[in-house]
Amino acid sequence: MILRIGLGLILLGKGVSFMHDSTLLEELISGNEHAAQNTTHWLPILICWANILGGFMILVGLRTRLMCLLQLPILIGAIIVINSQKGGFQAGNEWLLAIVALLLVIFFLIEGSGPLSMDGYLEHNRRSETGTNMP
Numbered sequence: 001m002i003l004r005i006g007l008g009l010i011l012l013g014k015g016v017s018f019m020h021d022s023t024l025l026e027e028l029i030s031g032n033e034h035a036a037q038n039t040t041h042w043l044p045i046l047i048c049w050a051n052i053l054g055g056f057m058i059l060v061g062l063r064t065r066l067m068c069l070l071q072l073p074i075l076i077g078a079i080i081v082i083n084s085q086k087g088g089f090q091a092g093n094e095w096l097l098a099i100v101a102l103l104l105v106i107f108f109l110i111e112g113s114g115p116l117s118m119d120g121y122l123e124h125n126r127r128s129e130t131g132t133n134m135p
Contacts, residue, residue: 001116007104008059010097011071015051022048029081047074058108061117068109075102 018025025044051074054067078098113119 001114003104004061004064004108004113004117005059007101007108008055008057010055010101011051012055012059015048015053015055018044018051019048050074058113061113061119064108064113064117064119068105071105072102072109075105 022044025047026041029043050070054071057067058064058071075098079095079102
């Protein structure tokens with residue numbers, strides 16, 4: 001549960017920080033300082049909102065596997081493309097945070113959100129409404 005909440009906070013925080021400084025994300029994606037000429041203007045917006053929405057939903061444990069699946073290409077892109085453009089795997093690049101987040105996303109994609117989550121709560125209530133929760 002603590003790992004899931006931590007992952008949700010990391011993704012939510014990165015989404016908010018990219019939303020706050022969207023030109024940084026555009027420059028990172030385009031690879032140069034002329035991001036305004038880039039044809040993928042929608043990509044930074046999509047990444048920001050996917051991190052914010054995915055981070056919040058992972059934080060509360062709602063549709064965790066789906067949100068982790070949606071975060072996979074973003075995190076793989078962050079590790080491979082963006083960090084290699086910034087000079088490889090140096091200490092100042094946040095590549096370690098991206099790798100830890102990727103490993104946690106893969107873990108929760110396999111394991112799910114667990115019993116202390118909105119998914120667990122909704123599943124428990126669904127069972128109690130149908131009567132299958134009775135001894």
